[in-house]
Amino acid sequence: MKTRVIHWFKFSSPQNFYFLAGRMWPWFAALAAVLMAVGLWISFFVAPTDAQQGQGYRIIFVHVPASQMSMFIYIVMAAWAGLGLAFNTRLSGMMASALAPTGALFAFLSLVTGALWGKPMWGAWWVWDARLTSELILLFLYLGFLALQSSIDDPRRADKACAVLALVGVVNVPIIYFSVKWWNTLHQGASVSLTSAPSMASTMLTGMLVMVVAFWMYSIAAALARVRSIILERERHTEWVKHAVE
Amino acid sequence: MQWNSVSEFFAMGGYALYVWGSFGLTAAVMLIEMVVIRNRRTELLRDLRNELCSESTTS
Numbered sequence: 635m636k637t638r639v640i641h642w643f644k645f646s647s648p649q650n651f652y653f654l655a656g657r658m659w660p661w662f663a664a665l666a667a668v669l670m671a672v673g674l675w676i677s678f679f680v681a682p683t684d685a686q687q688g689q690g691y692r693i694i695f696v697h698v699p700a701s702q703m704s705m706f707i708y709i710v711m712a713a714w715a716g717l718g719l720a721f722n723t724r725l726s727g728m729m730a731s732a733l734a735p736t737g738a739l740f741a742f743l744s745l746v747t748g749a750l751w752g753k754p755m756w757g758a759w760w761v762w763d764a765r766l767t768s769e770l771i772l773l774f775l776y777l778g779f780l781a782l783q784s785s786i787d788d789p790r791r792a793d794k795a796c797a798v799l800a801l802v803g804v805v806n807v808p809i810i811y812f813s814v815k816w817w818n819t820l821h822q823g824a825s826v827s828l829t830s831a832p833s834m835a836s837t838m839l840t841g842m843l844v845m846v847v848a849f850w851m852y853s854i855a856a857a858l859a860r861v862r863s864i865i866l867e868r869e870r871h872t873e874w875v876k877h878a879v880e
Numbered sequence: 881m882q883w884n885s886v887s888e889f890f891a892m893g894g895y896a897l898y899v900w901g902s903f904g905l906t907a908a909v910m911l912i913e914m915v916v917i918r919n920r921r922t923e924l925l926r927d928l929r930n931e932l933c934s935e936s937t938t939s
Contacts (some may be wrong), residue, residue, distance in 0.1 A: 674903075678889070683882055689893035696906045739909050747902040754898050856913060863920045870928060879928045 648725050648865045649874050655858040655865075662855035669848035676841035684838075691838075693751040698825065698842055699849040701744040704772060705807050707737035707853060712780075712804040715797035719840040727793025728868065730800060731783055732861035736853050738776035744769055756820060764813040765821035768806060789868055 677695035684691035711733040718726030748766065749759040760766065779796050786792035808815075814823045825834055825842070836844075869875050882891040892899040 679882070681895070688895065689882075690895035692892070692895075692897060692899050693902045696902050700906065736913065739913060743906050743909055746905060750898045750902045750905075753897055852910065856917060859917050860920075863917070863924050866924055866928065870931070875928065876932055879925055879932065 646723060646725055648869055649872075651725055652849045652862055652865045652878070659855045662851045662858065666848050667849035668853060668856060669844055673841060673845035673848050676837065676844060682835055683839045687755060689784055690735055690751070690754050693747055694825070694838070695841055696844050697744065697747040697751060698706035698847045700740045700747060701769070702718055702846060703849045704737055704740035704744050704769070705810055707733050707740060708772060708775070708800075709804060711737060712800040715793075715800040718793055719797045719801075724790075726866075727797070728861055728864045729791070730793070730796065731858070732857045732864055733853075734776055734783070735777050735860070736856045738773060738780065740853070741769065741773035741776055741874075745773060763819045763821055763878050764817040765810065765819050765848075768810040768813050769802075771806055772810060774804075775799070775806060798851075800861055 671694065677692055681692070681695075683689060711730045711866050713731040714726045714733070717723060718730065745766070747767075752761070779799055782799055783792050783796050785797060813819060814821055826839065866875055866879070890896060890900075
């Protein structure tokens with residue numbers, strides 16, 4: 635590809651974003667790989683054994699990143715969807731639908747790794763606790779978004795319907811986040827908060843944060859790589875796509 | 881370093897199923913997602929190129 639001068643406003647058009655995303659996602663993927671290698675090393679070889687939960691607590695290094703990604707991706711998806719409704723930009727709906735599958739996967743991973751943690755620590759795979767139930771609702775919101783998207787043939791109309799669903803569903807995210815405070819839950823409270831000192835060893839915290847950033851990079855890479863296919867699918871009858879695939 | 885032997889590492893203090901299950905499933909889901917994204921692109925590019933070929937031969 636030819637080198638070009640970057641004019642940022644240009645990238646709101648699907649055509650330009652297609653090429654930008656193509657140049658960016660390998661970098662995010664590489665960062666994700668490096669950070670995950672470091673994160674896994676800290677998770678298993680640096681972080682100490684937990685006084686109460688022994689080695690079982692190490693699930694935290696995938697459970698927390700997956701859970702926070704599932705919530706954050708939903709907020710970003712709803713923001714793109716809202717932008718699409720407000721400004722009627724084509725790229726917004728494409729980005730929202732590119733984020734949904736990754737978000738759904740993280741919601742699923744959050745629930746399953748949570749079950750794998752709950753069984754040895756609580757003695758149950760699942761309890762109808764406020765935190766767990768609201769996270770399950772988040773998974774259903776993602777699945778609803780994906781089902782609605784695929785049930786409407788016209789992608790622009792599908793974007794609008796999905797945007798409304800995404801925006802209504804965003805109310806669930808603070809419910810998940812604050813559920814451990816608002817209700818008397820079996821799920822433990824926040825491990826990291828802005829207002830108080832972390833309730834864990836510093837190497838545990840470092841490992842968790844490295845994994846969180848790694849999951850961020852992975853999600854960005856996945857969404858950018860996926861949106862390229864969505865752009866090509868939706869713009870398949872335009873001249874630029876014909877030139878791009880030649 | 882918390883581990884005295886390789887087998888102790890894999891035993892995870894008795895939590896092997898839960899710890900390795902969580903990490904293994906997360907890795908598997910990510911790998912599958914990457915493969916799905918790659919396949920979607922490969923198939924789409926093939927379709928688009930076929931369309932382009934058939935258009936140029938009919939016109």
